[in-house]
Amino acid sequence: MPGDKIVKFKRASKATYINKSGVLTEAAIDEPRFERDGLLIEGQRTNLLLNSTNPSKWNKSGNLELTEISTDSFNFTYGRFTVKDTLIGQTSAINIVTVSGSKGFDVTGDEKYVTISCRVRSDVENVRCRLRFEHHDGYTYTFLGDAYLNLSTLVIDKAGTAADRIIAKAVKDEVTGWIFYQATINALDTESMIGAMVQYAPVKGSGTASGDYLDIATPQVEGGSSASSFIVTDITASTRASDMVTVPIKN
Numbered sequence: 076m077p078g079d080k081i082v083k084f085k086r087a088s089k090a091t092y093i094n095k096s097g098v099l100t101e102a103a104i105d106e107p108r109f110e111r112d113g114l115l116i117e118g119q120r121t122n123l124l125l126n127s128t129n130p131s132k133w134n135k136s137g138n139l140e141l142t143e144i145s146t147d148s149f150n151f152t153y154g155r156f157t158v159k160d161t162l163i164g165q166t167s168a169i170n171i172v173t174v175s176g177s178k179g180f181d182v183t184g185d186e187k188y189v190t191i192s193c194r195v196r197s198d199v200e201n202v203r204c205r206l207r208f209e210h211h212d213g214y215t216y217t218f219l220g221d222a223y224l225n226l227s228t229l230v231i232d233k234a235g236t237a238a239d240r241i242i243a244k245a246v247k248d249e250v251t252g253w254i255f256y257q258a259t260i261n262a263l264d265t266e267s268m269i270g271a272m273v274q275y276a277p278v279k280g281s282g283t284a285s286g287d288y289l290d291i292a293t294p295q296v297e298g299g300s301s302a303s304s305f306i307v308t309d310i311t312a313s314t315r316a317s318d319m320v321t322v323p324i325k326n
Contacts, residue, residue, distance in 0.1 A: 122306035130154025176211030179270030191271035
C-alpha cells in the first residue's frame with residue numbers, strides 16, 4: 076500500500092481494552108486497540124476512582140471483609156467482599172468502593188453526565204449490586220439515586236429523587252462470567268459535584284445472609300454519558316488520552 080494511503084493512529088497515553096479472547100489487555104502509547112467489534116476509538120476520559128486495581132486500598136465499609144484478592148485467567152484483578160455475620164438480617168446496602176461527592180466529577184461545565192461502572196459476579200442467588208450517586212454543593216452531601224442490579228436475573232431497579240435521571244444497564248459476558256454494570260446520571264444545572272459508589276445490597280425483600288459476597292473488578296467513575304474502557308489508577312486519578320485516527324482521502 077502506498078505510504079500516503081496508510082491510516083495513521085496516535086494516542087498520548089497507555090490504554091486498556093478487552094481483546095478478542097476476552098482478556099483485559101494494556102496497549103502501549105500510540106498502539107491501536109482491537110476488540111471483538113473492531114478498532115476501539117475513544118475520547119479523553121479520567122477515572123476518579125483511586126487504586127482501581129488494588130482492592131486492598133478501596134474505602135470499603137468495616138462491615139465487609141476482603142476475603143480474597145486475585146487475578147483471573149482473563150487478567151481481571153478483583154476483590155471478594157463478604158458481609159460479616161454480625162450483619163445477618165440487616166437490609167441496608169454497604170459500601171465497597173466510593174468516590175465521594177466532594178471528590179467527584181464537576182458538572183458545572185459543559186459535561187453534565189457522570190457514569191460509574193464495574194464488573195461484578197457472585198454465586199449467591201439474587202444478591203444485588205447497587206450503584207449510587209450523591210451530590211455535594213461545597214457544604215452538604217445529598218443523596219440522588221440508586222440503581223440495583225439482581226445478579227441472577229439482570230433486572231435493574233431504580234430508586235431516589237433522581238431515579239428518572241439515571242440510565243443503567245448490565246451485560247453478562249458468558250466467556251469470562253463477569254457482568255459489566257454501569258449507571259449514568261444526567262446532572263441538573265443547579266448541581267456542582269457528583270460522586271458515585273459501588274455497594275453490596277442483599278436480596279430484594281430480604282436481609283443479609285451468612286456468606287453473602289460480591290466479586291468486584293474494574294471500578295470506574297468518570298464524566299461522560301456512558302462507560303469507557305477501563306483506566307488503571309493508583310493514588311491519584313488517571314487520564315486516558317484521546318485516540319486520534321487520520322484517514323487519507325486523497326485519490
